[in-house]
Amino acid sequence: MKKIILSVHLFFGIFCFSQSAQELINKDIYDRQVSNYVGVKALNDMQASARSGNASQLKDLDEKFEFNFAQKEKLDAKFKTLNQKKIELEKMIIASKTEVEKEKLNRKLKQILSEFEKNQQKLKENEAELKILQEKYNSLLEK
Incomplete structure (x- = not known):
């Protein structure tokens, strides 16, 4: 009888120990799977955020372009208009007969030349901005 009780006790002890060991193994596997899932989800979220950020930046760059x-276009149109006025004034100066009239036309010509230079400067600034935008655009496409 002692042998039977000892055997039953031993059997149940091994059974209980194997159950708790199996539960520990299952819990460890479950924890790893959850940890992997969380890691993959975080990575996917970061990638989605990066793509969204790039898309947003590209949209902003498109608007700036x-x-x-x-x-x-506006500055080019103004350039053409000022150039035409300049040519007309130069013709009028050549055709004018009196010194007073030539002096008046020369003052107007100086004003137009001043506007012309300002417009040229704005065009250069615009081209520089476009180059910067193009570089930003290219760097975003490389990512």
Whole structure:
């Protein structure tokens, strides 16, 4: 009887120990799977955020490009207008007969030349901004 009780006790002890060991192994596997899932989810979230950030930056750059191109067209139109006025004034100066009239036209010509130079400077600034935007755009595409 002692042998039977000892055997039953031993059997249940091994059974209980094997159950708790199996539970520990299962818990460890579960914890690793959860940890891996959390890591993968975090990585996916970061990638989605990066893509979203790039898309947002590209959209902002596109808007800035459109604005700068519109500004460039405006400045080019002003350049043409000022150039035409300059040519007309030069012709009028050549055709003018009196010194007073020539002096008046020369003052207007100086004003137009001043505007012309300002417009040229704005065009250069616009081109520099467009180059910077292009570099930013290219760097975003490389990522």
